[in-house]
Amino acid sequence: MSAATPLPQERRLVTAIPGPKSQELQSRKLGAVPAGVGTTLPVYVSRAGGGVLEDVDGNSLIDFGSGIAVTNVGNSAAAVVARATEQLAAFTHTCFMVTPYEGYVAVAEQLNELTPGGHDKRTALFNSGAEAVENAVKIARAYTKRTAVVVFDHGYHGRTNLTMGLTAKNMPYKQGFGPFAPEIYRVPVAYPYRWLTGAENCAAEAAAQAIEIITKQIGAENVAAIIIEPIQGEGGFIEPAKGFLPAIVEFAKANGIVFVADEIQTGFCRTGQWFACDDEGIVPDLITTAKGIAGGLPLAAVTGRAEIMDAAHSGGLGGTYGGNPVACAAALGAIETMKSEDLNGKARQIGEVMLGRLRAMQEKFDVIGEVRGRGAMIAVELVKPGGKEPNPEATAAIAKACHAEGLVVLTAGTYGNVLRFLPPLVIPEHLLAEGLDILESAFAGV
Template sequence: MAAPAQRRILRTAIPGPESVRLHAARAVTTAAGLGVTLPVFVAEAGGGIVVDVDGNHLIDMASGIAVTSVGASHPEVVRSVQEQVERFTHTCFLVTEYESAVEVARVLNRLTPGDHDKRTALFTTGAEAVENAVKIARTHTGRQAVVVLGHAYHGRTLLTMTMTSKNTPYKDGFGPYAPGIHRVPSPYGFRWPGDPDQVAAEAFAQLRDVVETQIGPHNVAAIVAEPIQGEGGFIVPPPGYLPAVAAYAREHGIVFVADEIQAGLGRTGAMFACDHENVVPDLVITAKALGGGLPLSAVTGRTEIMDAVAPGGLGGTYAGNPVACAAALAVLRIIEDEDLAGAARRIEEIAMPRLTALVGEDSWVGEVRGRGAMLALELIEPGTLNTTRTPAPAAARAVAAHCHREGVLALTCGTYGNVIRLLPPLVIGGELLRDALGVIEAAVASLGKGEHA
């Protein structure tokens, strides 16, 4: 099947009548706890376009939350999956082996930061990989404590929701939480009190103080950090922070774990977000873009750490599913062969000047930040840029709603719910991207007309 036409087309209101009908059926069949950003039902997708059941072509600035980096139906991924499905769909890698899982591990061992000897374990979801990274670190060190950052997001399972910072909707009412998790301040530059040039040093000093006075370095198994925080608001750590944390972890025998689930595999303009500062983690977690839309995740790391767990201690029924591995091998080839990290840099070059032009003392946009094709606008009450920087979550919802009405799929995020995040497929065309940016600009401009109420 050919990719849908790569242009925005609005045939009906968004959502259209058929989507409205299907959404009504969903409401009486699926649990209310499963939220939805935009109640449209998808008929097909490819490139930078999602086509709904009413024939509307929506510009995809979400990529299924950074999953479809190569597009939702790249021909090579489709072909690889079809060929694998014809051979077998499942045997369980822990029961009988297959070469595709070994090859995925081999490629990840090569691509992840550092030239040390590595091993990889494949899993299904990002949260599952995070949990296993913690298991591996605890086994290797013989310690239990895990240090995470404020504004972090690591998943929705018991352990990973404990590691996640934001209460609603991820944690509220779901306690008690997992023990042994300790939180330190995030180097959130836009909201850091004091000298902006001292954020890295001050945030690292606070991490060190918490570890040394409240936990004890000898009790810490792992420090787990997103090199760019995703759900927390696309928070880019200031230069020097991640290298300092990695060095501190190494000094004290602590496993430094990079959660690259959202930021990795070309999304930020480098193969991994850690690469921007030449940080070499002990363990790297990948998921999302890895499977190209099929559930696959991985933990890759130093052999002596990964092999600390005895045979049988890691795994899962669907871990490294052969169909997902087939998709991943195609995805990894595409990312390298088509230089999608370079494509992400070009997306930033097109988008960043237009987005930063929206920032101003009297603007709703307080800051634009991010790297590559992982960009965000933080919305604040106008006139508070140099004072309170009061979050404006209603304005963020209004911008997203405006984009949706005009056929651009955009997401909100942030601890305060006031951030618009942009995650276009890395294969999006320049003309389509510019069209989406125009809609976003118009959405911000509309806030002055009271649409944020």
């Protein structure tokens, strides 16, 4: 059990899921919150910690979602709570652009040190992942004096107008919300499982295709930034074939293009390394972070080469709440926890357990087309048996069965056919094993 929480680390079902109190709250939600704000599992949480979520009906659910890769250090981690509480009592806001404070600077220093590369860096803080991506585009355009932005098939970068344009998947993210920002271009990504000529050809062919589109259709000299998730999140936890990312980085460098790594879902020990770029030694020009940065408080960042980050004029970057002092304190507590509890090592252990169990399930259930991922960022892609046709129906049915048994799982994928697993990195081993047992039973039932 995490030292940060007194919650019993056990699955406990005392009502149907969702229970009567959750159903009552859901009824209130429908009368107060717009329909566009959806809910994956309408279980209303009262407490959370370690590897469990406790709801208002007294049920205790195993958490394989971490609030979409946010509570990497667990919910209400001790250092996060202590630092945030101390800051809350001191002051809650001044606006860093008006009267600054040390916490913002301290977080920037930590990110400059932890992110890939030993070069001189600067960090600017924001509120959300989408806001970080938008500002990375602003910074890249200011530096290069160019306008075009290149993104990839299956990519996800946010829900603002610009980041919807950068995002590949239409439903539910883009449908009905256009027109979108101009000068956005999409190129192929190295998706090994679905590459038509086979996974062994994927990296070289995908890189060649992407580079040809950029050079022939856009003009490399017009491109300000290339933005990619080192492991694509909402697109289905797609890990680009080895060699693809280095080829894109090399092309960007040769053509004066800012290479932006969107590590909003992959960052902060999630993949068993501080950042997913570390796996192939990628050193991005700019890196965007959010989600796991502050243990659940809203905070985001753009970190990058000093000469690029300094290209924007004074006053050109910022925002009223960017780098909120309480969120900064929480981030320092989260980073402290990641270091002291070796959460990179724990993520790797989680990955070994999950990949072993899931590959064994793949041998038993022909609906599982592929098992993939690194560290505690693992997914299974579901297909119609006998081929690779996406199977979103089975995906939804298995997720529903898991939810009914008290296991929180998430779905993803451009085709809606991926189950993704993002347990807190502090989840106890027995809960991880029990969650996988529930998942296996769900596969057997479907």
